[in-house]
Amino acid sequence: xxxxxxxxxxxxxxxxxxxxxxxxxxxxxxxxxxxxxxxxxxxxxxxxxxxxxxxxxxxxxxxxxxxxxxxxxxxxxxxxxxxxxxxxxxxxxxxxxxxxxxxxxxxxxxxxxxxxxxxxxxxxxxxxxxxxxxxxxxxxxxxxxxxxxxxxxxxxxxxxxxxxxxxxxxxxxxxxxxxxxxxxxxxxxxxxxxxxxxxxxxxxxxxxxxxxxxxxxxxxxxxxxxxxxxxxxxxxxxxxxxxxxxxxxxxxxxxxxxxxxxxxxxxx
Ligand SMILES: [Zn+2]
Numbered sequence: 001x002x003x004x005x006x007x008x009x010x011x012x013x014x015x016x017x018x019x020x021x022x023x024x025x026x027x028x029x030x031x032x033x034x035x036x037x038x039x040x041x042x043x044x045x046x047x048x049x050x051x052x053x054x055x056x057x058x059x060x061x062x063x064x065x066x067x068x069x070x071x072x073x074x075x076x077x078x079x080x081x082x083x084x085x086x087x088x089x090x091x092x093x094x095x096x097x098x099x100x101x102x103x104x105x106x107x108x109x110x111x112x113x114x115x116x117x118x119x120x121x122x123x124x125x126x127x128x129x130x131x132x133x134x135x136x137x138x139x140x141x142x143x144x145x146x147x148x149x150x151x152x153x154x155x156x157x158x159x160x161x162x163x164x165x166x167x168x169x170x171x172x173x174x175x176x177x178x179x180x181x182x183x184x185x186x187x188x189x190x191x192x193x194x195x196x197x198x199x200x201x202x203x204x205x206x207x208x209x210x211x212x213x214x215x216x217x218x219x220x221x222x223x224x225x226x227x228x229x230x231x232x233x234x235x236x237x238x239x240x241x242x243x244x245x246x247x248x249x250x251x252x253x254x255x256x257x258x259x260x261x262x263x264x265x266x267x268x
Contacts, residue, residue, distance in 0.1 A: 020047030100206030
């Protein structure tokens with residue numbers, strides 16, 4: 001999965017001063033400044049970018065800073081989705097995670113309570129305002145759900161956005177537990193009722209500012225899928241042998257589908 005880079009990730013925050021050899025991540029809208037060759041990406045150094053605005057995190061020995069720069073030399077602003085198809089894993093994870101922080105900083109320049117300009121906290125990763133408001137980085141919990149039916153699993157396709165077969169997914173609403181989100185999203189998107197909801201694994205997902213929580217569960221009662229066409233284009237049961245797309249080693253969704261496919265058929 002995206003966070004499994006083989007290198008330690010250290011996001012302890014200090015207002016570090018940048019060095020020229022640190023790594024610079026620069027965004028413009030949904031584009032990121034990078035050089036790419038045969039699927040391998042690299043970011044400029046802080047020195048090349050002409051300075052840095054904010055320390056982000058460290059991956060392995062490499063410190064990443066949020067920067068502002070124009071395109072130069074081999075470095076061009078490329079659409080953020082390119083990261084999904086790129087290597088090495090540590091830089092891909094750093095780019096996606098930097099995007100999450102970049103969007104949060106961008107959207108918290110002004111206080112949501114009184115409208116005044118906010119400033120950076122010296123003590124922690126937070127934006128603070130003289131009115132007493134403190135804003136912390138926002139993470140949206142969401143669930144990914146593998147609904148199984150004996151030897152089959154429910155896969156769906158969205159109306160827009162991600163074009164491939166995927167698991168049922170949705171954001172946790174205020175006031176509910178993730179397990180309640182699982183039951184609600186499955187019911188809303190497919191009309192199915194589920195039982196035996198089990199937590200699987202989680203994944204930070206900076207592309208949507210989320211923390212994804214993976215669950216498996218089993219259909220209960222009527223297994224007729226009735227797709228909510230406001231959100232989904234289609235949905236149906238897939239037998240293990242019908243699943244012909246591989247684990248992309250990037251997304252929790254793909255890992256869960258691959259895990260289901262690899263399981264031995266259970267007698268039900
Ligand atoms: Zn304020």
